[in-house]
């Protein structure tokens with residue numbers, strides 16, 4: 355009989371990312387109270403729930419930005435919560451992408467440098483990083499804006515640049531916290547269409563926090579967070 359090591363089994367599984375019974379408090383405030391979620395490879399998941407319910411905290415734990423007080427985070431078969439800070443930051447840099455509500459572009463850099471940034475931080479040479487950033491301008495309708503700085507972009511343009519930056523290194527998981535929260539609904543829908551299209555092309559798993567049911571409708575599945583606990587929404591009700 356061949357014994358398959360548990361690590362191999364985990365690598366072969368379809369699960370990209372998992373939180374198991376995670377708890378996290380900020381001082382006396384419990385933000386997560388035993389939240390569990392399991393996200394498949396290539397799946398696009400919307401995390402919904404009332405303000406203050408723990409959505410962003412859950413996303414930050416899944417992304418290895420925050421470490422839970424108890425429970426486990428498993429990414430690609432490995433415990434993220436027990437890694438050293440250096441290992442976790444290498445996972446964030448090399449295997450995860452991020453898009454936040456206000457884009458958070460580096461104002462001193464041109465848009466093409468902003469898009470290329472994750473590659474530069476991973477040690478890709480500048481010419482090569484800029485070469486790989488270039489197709490994203492065409493793809494996201496940003497052609498001609500390569501040399502602008504973030505102050506010279508509209509909100510929707512800046513958010514598309516942020517999206518390109520989040521996806522340029524072909525991350526395994528893209529974390530998006532209210533990526534359309536600062537945009538009007540039409541611009542928000544354009545950003546969502548681009549995000550979902552690009553993520554599907556690359557096979558990127560997406561964890562998306564949103565208040566907006568129209569944004570959540572782009573996801574394959576909704577997870578509802580209430581009082582620091584997560585529950586999958588019955589798909590039949592959607």
Ligand SMILES: Nc1ncnc2c1ncn2[C@@H]1O[C@H](COP(=O)(O)OP(=O)(O)OP(=O)(O)O)[C@@H](O)[C@H]1O
Nearest residue numbers: 380383384385403404405406407408409410411412
């Ligand atoms: N850095 C922090 N320090 C102290 N308390 C915090 C911190 N971050 C979050 N909290 C608290 O943890 C709880 C969950 O916050 P979290 O931001 O995860 O909720 P959320 O569902 O994302 O809310 P929103 O939809 O308003 O963004 C809230 O009670 C919040 O006040």
